[in-house]
């Protein structure tokens with residue numbers, strides 16, 4: 346076979362021209378518009394609405410929404426690139442955009458009717474923040490043991506219960522809420538509903554005071570006989586478990602992207618600092634022990650990025666990606682914890698204080714091992730696939 350006729354797939358990290366342009370524009374936005382606000386947002390645990398409006402203008406809140414509905418009509422991989430680039434500067438903004446795209450828009454695109462897509466996709470692409478409400482106080486890893494109930498009455502569903510830990514809840518106007526319409530049927534009663542903030546009986550409750558990703562809001566939701574029109578069932582009644590499983594399988598690739606962005610940010614800070622900081626008459630970058638730690642971190646980050654990009658590209662190619670998605674989240678969140686810890690270490694005492702950016706990234710990294718399935722849950726998924 347001649348060299349010219351050899352057909353090989355492109356390298357995973359080689360971006361197409363539009364992917365490259367998109368990533369660069371998001372990164373530039375993050376550096377110019379987000380970077381100056383990171384510390385303030387972390388301290389006040391809040392994202393200014395003006396910044397959210399800029400995210401809509403940038404076109405990162407409806408990445409996969411078809412152009413006909415006002416979105417960018419781009420791929421899942423573009424969402425991954427956006428979350429990675431934003432998280433390099435602020436993982437709180439990374440997760441805001443991640444939930445919007447990989448969970449809320451994704452679920453609507455997949456399970457919405459023509460009617461619900463027409464009603465909600467243009468809003469999601471232009472002004473409405475979305476949230477995804479599965480977890481409760483008593484059901485996290487065992488999410489399908491939820492206590493929230495939905496009963497059909499007078500041509501509508503009435504939802505009762507409480508959801509906990511809901512990302513974007515303070516900013517969101519549209520919530521995908523899971524409740525069980527038939528508890529006797531177990532998980533086969535779980536149904537997904539599109540709930541607007543203004544629906545009667547719906548309230549956003551207490552906001553959590555968190556270790557990391559502090560600017561990202563995490564709140565309780567109260568459902569008190571909340572009335573939801575039948576037309577707002579997402580997917581089929583009793584098939585909400587499928588909506589949850591399938592969107593979360595994809596969503597966790599987005600968390601992988603958040604983790605590699607965050608780790609890249611921390612590594613970048615460390616690389617700059619070690620070239621400046623002098624001890625024993627040299628920069629600390631001159632010490633081989635420091636060089637090797639950085640080389641190890643860069644290797645782990647590259648491995649994590651390959652896992653994330655591969656899972657995302659498999660998903661866009663409509664190939665199976667269950668294990669790959671679990672592996673990418675598992676590994677990238679572990680690597681992010683190690684890399685941010687190293688960054689703090691290399692900054693020495695300066696790494697431990699808020700005047701420098703790495704302590705925040707260290708705090709932000711931990712969540713990657715908890716939400717959208719803890720590390721043990723990812724291991725369980727991988728083991729199931731391995732052992733059948």
Ligand SMILES: Cc1cc2nc3c(=O)[nH]c(=O)nc-3n(C[C@H](O)[C@H](O)[C@H](O)COP(=O)(O)OP(=O)(O)OC[C@H]3O[C@@H](n4cnc5c(N)ncnc54)[C@H](O)[C@@H]3O)c2cc1C
Nearest residue numbers: 477478479480485486510511512563715716717718719721
């Ligand atoms: C900041 C933040 C944002 C979040 N955002 C959202 C959101 O937007 N929407 C939403 O629905 N949820 C959200 N969550 C909830 C999150 O998904 C859950 O916290 C997570 O799934 C873990 O559930 P849990 O907290 O109840 O822990 P548990 O399920 O009680 O787990 C506790 C520990 O036990 C381990 N464990 C549990 N079962 C097993 C088992 N079978 N085998 C081995 N180990 C096990 C876990 O790995 C974990 O280490 C968020 C959480 C946080 C902290």
